Amino acid sequence: AKSYNITLLPGDGIGPEVISVAKNVLNLAGSIEGIEFKFNEKLMGGAALDATGVPLPEETLTAAKQSDAVLLGAIGGYKWDKNEKHLKPETGLLQLREGLKVFANLRPASVLPQLVDASTLKKEVAEGVDLMVVRELTGGIYFGKPRGFGTDENGNEIGFNTEVYAAYEIDRIARIAFETARKRSGKLCSVDKANVLEASMLWRKRVIAIAAEYPDVELSHMYVDNAAMQLVRNPKQFDTIVTNNIFGDILSDEASMITGSIGMLPSASLSSSGPGLFEPIHGSAPDIAGQDKANPLATILSAAMLLKYGLGEVAAAERIELAVLDALNRGFRTEIGWMQGDGGGSVEVGGYKESCI
Amino acid sequence: AKSYNITLLPGDGIGPEVISVAKNVLNLAGSIEGIEFKFNEKLMGGAALDATGVPLPEETLTAAKQSDAVLLGAIGGYKWDKNEKHLKPETGLLQLREGLKVFANLRPASVLPQLVDASTLKKEVAEGVDLMVVRELTGGIYFGKPRGFGTDENGNEIGFNTEVYAAYEIDRIARIAFETARKRSGKLCSVDKANVLEASMLWRKRVIAIAAEYPDVELSHMYVDNAAMQLVRNPKQFDTIVTNNIFGDILSDEASMITGSIGMLPSASLSSSGPGLFEPIHGSAPDIAGQDKANPLATILSAAMLLKYGLGEVAAAERIELAVLDALNRGFRTEIGWMQGDGGGSVEVGGYKESCI
Ligand SMILES: CC(C)[C@H](C(=O)O)[C@@H](O)C(=O)O
Ligand SMILES: CC(C)[C@H](C(=O)O)[C@@H](O)C(=O)O
Numbered sequence: 001a002k003s004y005n006i007t008l009l010p011g012d013g014i015g016p017e018v019i020s021v022a023k024n025v026l027n028l029a030g031s032i033e034g035i036e037f038k039f040n041e042k043l044m045g046g047a048a049l050d051a052t053g054v055p056l057p058e059e060t061l062t063a064a065k066q067s068d069a070v071l072l073g074a075i076g077g078y079k080w081d082k083n084e085k086h087l088k089p090e091t092g093l094l095q096l097r098e099g100l101k102v103f104a105n106l107r108p109a110s111v112l113p114q115l116v117d118a119s120t121l122k123k124e125v126a127e128g129v130d131l132m133v134v135r136e137l138t139g140g141i142y143f144g145k146p147r148g149f150g151t152d153e154n155g156n157e158i159g160f161n162t163e164v165y166a167a168y169e170i171d172r173i174a175r176i177a178f179e180t181a182r183k184r185s186g187k188l189c190s191v192d193k194a195n196v197l198e199a200s201m202l203w204r205k206r207v208i209a210i211a212a213e214y215p216d217v218e219l220s221h222m223y224v225d226n227a228a229m230q231l232v233r234n235p236k237q238f239d240t241i242v243t244n245n246i247f248g249d250i251l252s253d254e255a256s257m258i259t260g261s262i263g264m265l266p267s268a269s270l271s272s273s274g275p276g277l278f279e280p281i282h283g284s285a286p287d288i289a290g291q292d293k294a295n296p297l298a299t300i301l302s303a304a305m306l307l308k309y310g311l312g313e314v315a316a317a318e319r320i321e322l323a324v325l326d327a328l329n330r331g332f333r334t335e336i337g338w339m340q341g342d343g344g345g346s347v348e349v350g351g352y353k354e355s356c357i
Numbered sequence: 358a359k360s361y362n363i364t365l366l367p368g369d370g371i372g373p374e375v376i377s378v379a380k381n382v383l384n385l386a387g388s389i390e391g392i393e394f395k396f397n398e399k400l401m402g403g404a405a406l407d408a409t410g411v412p413l414p415e416e417t418l419t420a421a422k423q424s425d426a427v428l429l430g431a432i433g434g435y436k437w438d439k440n441e442k443h444l445k446p447e448t449g450l451l452q453l454r455e456g457l458k459v460f461a462n463l464r465p466a467s468v469l470p471q472l473v474d475a476s477t478l479k480k481e482v483a484e485g486v487d488l489m490v491v492r493e494l495t496g497g498i499y500f501g502k503p504r505g506f507g508t509d510e511n512g513n514e515i516g517f518n519t520e521v522y523a524a525y526e527i528d529r530i531a532r533i534a535f536e537t538a539r540k541r542s543g544k545l546c547s548v549d550k551a552n553v554l555e556a557s558m559l560w561r562k563r564v565i566a567i568a569a570e571y572p573d574v575e576l577s578h579m580y581v582d583n584a585a586m587q588l589v590r591n592p593k594q595f596d597t598i599v600t601n602n603i604f605g606d607i608l609s610d611e612a613s614m615i616t617g618s619i620g621m622l623p624s625a626s627l628s629s630s631g632p633g634l635f636e637p638i639h640g641s642a643p644d645i646a647g648q649d650k651a652n653p654l655a656t657i658l659s660a661a662m663l664l665k666y667g668l669g670e671v672a673a674a675e676r677i678e679l680a681v682l683d684a685l686n687r688g689f690r691t692e693i694g695w696m697q698g699d700g701g702g703s704v705e706v707g708g709y710k711e712s713c714i
Contacts, residue, residue, distance in 0.1 A: 090552045120589055125477045141498075141520060147555050156523040159559030163498060164517040166509055193603070195447040198504050202516030228607045229614035232477055232589065246550070250585045250607060257586035 003036040004311055007067040007275075009044040009060065009096075012089060013284025014294035015073025021296035022071060022303040025320060029307070033316040040067060044096070045075025045089035045284075055092025061099045069310035070100070070277045071303060074284035097137055102269035102277050103169065104176040105137040105248065106309070109255040109265060114328040119260030121235070126258065131238040132184060133255055134177040135248025137269055139169045140199070142245045163199045165244065170206035172272065177242035178214040184239050189220045191227045191243040191251065203244065224251070231255055256281055263295035266302035268309045276310040278302040297324055360393040361668055364424040364632075366401040366417065366453075369446060370641025371651035372430025378653035379428060379660040382677060386664070390673040397424060401453070402432030402446035402641075412449025418456045426667035427457065427634045428660060431641035454494055459626035459634050460526065461533040462494040462605065463666070466612040466622060471685040475617030478592070483615065488595040489541060490612055491534040492605025494626055496526045497556070499602045520556045522601065527563035529629065534599035535571040541596050546577045548584045548600040548608065560601065581608070588612055613638055620652035623659035625666045633667040635659040654681055 008023060010016035023039060030037050042060040049055050055075075064070045075089040085091060110130040111119060119126035144162030152158050174190075181188035190207045192200035204221055211219045222230065224247045230237060231251065235258050243251060256262045262282050269277040280298030288294060301324060308317035365380065367373035380396060387394050399417040406412050412432075421427045432446040442448060467487040468476060476483035501519030509515050531547075538545035547564045549557035561578055568576045579587065581604045587594060588608065592615050600608060613619050619639050626634040637655030645651060658681060664674035 085555075085558070088552060094553070120479055120482045120591070121477055122479055142553055144517070149555055149559065152521075152523055156525055157559070158521055158523045159554075159556040160501070160519060160521040161554045161556050162517060162519055164509075164515055166513040166515045168513055193606075195445060196451070196499055197516075197518045198442075198506055199516040199518050201442070202506065202514070225606045225610040228585065228611040229619070232611060232614040234477070247607075249550075249582045250604075253582040254585040254589060254611065257589040262586070 005067040007064045007070045008041045009072040011073040011075040012046040013286040013289040018296045018299040019073040022299040029316045046080045056095040072279035077286040101271040103138040104270045105135040106268045107133040107252040129235045133252040134242040136173040140245035174210040181240035187239040268305040278306040362424040364421045364427045365398045366429040368430040368432040369403040370643040370646040375653045375656035376430040379656040386673045403437045413452040429636040434643040458628040460495040461627045462492040463625045464490040464609040486592045490609040491599040493530040497602035531567040538597035544596040625662040635663040
């Protein structure tokens with residue numbers, strides 16, 4: 001029998017409860033397909049801060065690197081929101097992405113026919129939306145140097161960051177995006193702000209250069225402000241979107257809300273050779289943690305992405321995807337259009353993204 | 358009689374036709390209120406590039422600086438899209454904003470009851486939306502240095518920009534935002550990415566500091582990715598939003614599309630003492646230029662903002678606003694919910710924001 005080592009990072013808030021459901025689902029799908037999983041649970045985020053004083057303990061990163069794939073629940077909570085930067089749960093997540101070199105973040109956002117009413121968009125606008133945001137995840141303004149605080153030449157207090165992309169970073173994410181588009185409808189839209197930013201001008205130039213390797217994929221370009229509008233106006237015009245780290249952060253969240261089913265949406269973060277990182281896109285929802293109200297479907301679908309993109313176990317992945325559709329077809333729902341928890345409680349995941357002080 | 362010097366910058370595409378309508382409207386409102394306007398028309402954008410080789414001739418900037426207010430139509434078009442950066446119409450616009458020091462960009466987005474069906478959002482989500490985005494306009498990554506192209510320490514080709522804010526820049530835009538919120542519902546939401554970016558951490562710190570001067574305004578903070586979601590989920594939760602240049606670019610466009618009436622939306626860009634810059638938020642729509650199809654309402658409402666915020670001529674401004682509502686109430690519409698042109702043609706403004714190569 002095949003066997004894989006999976007690092008589980010339950011994290012904070014509803015993280016532990018959704019991870020525990022996804023673990024059961026993996027075990028079940030694995031037992032049918034003849035796959036064995038060895039799970040190794042580690043501390044991460046606020047839970048790690050409380051126990052060890054840092055948001056990503058060395059031991060966690062080492063275990064993650066040595067495993068075949070990493071499944072993360074959620075991190076963060078009001079409790080740690082006022083921490084200094086290096087002591088924030090989010091910093092642990094950025095260190096994990098950097099440490100695993102997972103530069104390619106795939107965020108599907110599709111409207112399932114069963115859940116079309118959950119969208120705030122009109123039915124005719126929402127139905128049939130099926131897009132994939134390919135977000136660059138280990139570069140750009142998130143990691144660029146110099147960064148920090150200081151004074152300008154007139155002695156004014158300043159805060160600053162650097163948006164920087166190297167050609168090779170753009171090339172490799174562009175290739176992932178073209179490959180992704182090729183497997184989907186063959187349409188790729190690259191989003192940038194090349195009318196203003198030099199980093200975006202290089203982005204556009206390299207994406208156009210890489211396009212020569214994919215003559216079968218139809219490439220278009222859009223400015224980020226327009227993309228934010230077009231996602232609201234007519235999301236169906238998009239198939240695969242590729243963009244930088246910060247624009248991808250913004251647009252993938254917008255796209256996920258357009259589906260109305262943020263408690264349903266998974267993500268995959270891939271490197272060129274090491275283990276991938278798989279996580280639901282929703283937050284840690286501390287307000288409902290421990291109440292068996294959290295919708296586990298986003299984490300279950302992240303486990304399916306782990307099987308498909310992380311381990312190449314497509315049959316087991318599809319088993320899980322079908323089971324999710326089956327549950328929806330059989331009418332399991334929450335008050336707001338999502339899934340009931342094991343205990344029959346109602347579900348609202350994603351209410352917590354961060355605090356509003 | 359009072360008299361004002363207004364610089365008109367028709368620009369490109371539909372710019373000239375919407376400016377000419379707005380000029381007539383200003384003359385009419387002025388004649389009733391005893392105000393005389395002296396209009397001075399100058400070249401800007403692609404029109405300036407074609408005539409003079411630069412997107413913002415010295416003469417245009419000088420005239421703008423010496424006038425009481427500046428009304429701009431729209432700039433840009435496919436023709437100049439592949440120009441080098443310093444020869445792009447957009448660069449002229451950025452130079453104009455910088456030259457006039459208009460650091461505060463006010464972008465209202467409201468759903469008029471008459472036009473609620475134009476939104477792609479469900480009626481119950483869209484109706485009653487009435488928000489104002491206060492965007493910082495002369496700082497941040499749009500203007501930060503260093504910027505450009507080069508090689509990193511490993512010899513890789515790079516493109517880079519600097520996101521930088523000085524405390525005084527944040528303070529002054531925060532004050533404008535608090536004043537704006539105070540005149541509206543008293544709720545201000547500051548949008549940043551303070552969980553990742555140092556420039557945003559300083560932003561949040563200064564906004565909190567300035568809040569002490571406005572104890573009557575209720576301040577909240579939201580991360581930009583969450584704001585992009587919340588605008589789709591429940592735009593009515595927002596009243597006044599204050600944010601940096603690039604986030605404001607993205608969110609104000611998203612907000613405008615939520616109203617469904619991008620051909621209706623004006624904007625005002627204000628400095629601390631000099632003339633303000635007023636412009637519709639839609640683009641130059643070259644595809645429909647010269648066909649009397651363009652909706653002039655966004656420019657007419659920009660002229661109203663010019664009167665109100667630029668000249669303090671509130672009575673004349675309100676006359677124009679009422680006339681617009683009156684026209685809508687009398688049923689003037691376009692195919693897609695906007696205004697008919699003078700010639701009775703149908704209108705679709707904003708289709709063009711930029712080219713998709
Ligand atoms: C928590 C935060 C650092 C993170 C990001 O900005 O990347 C989150 O918003 C996400 O999109 O995964
Ligand atoms: C044309 C472009 C430079 C401009 C901007 O990004 O500021 C536009 O999108 C806007 O919002 O006014």
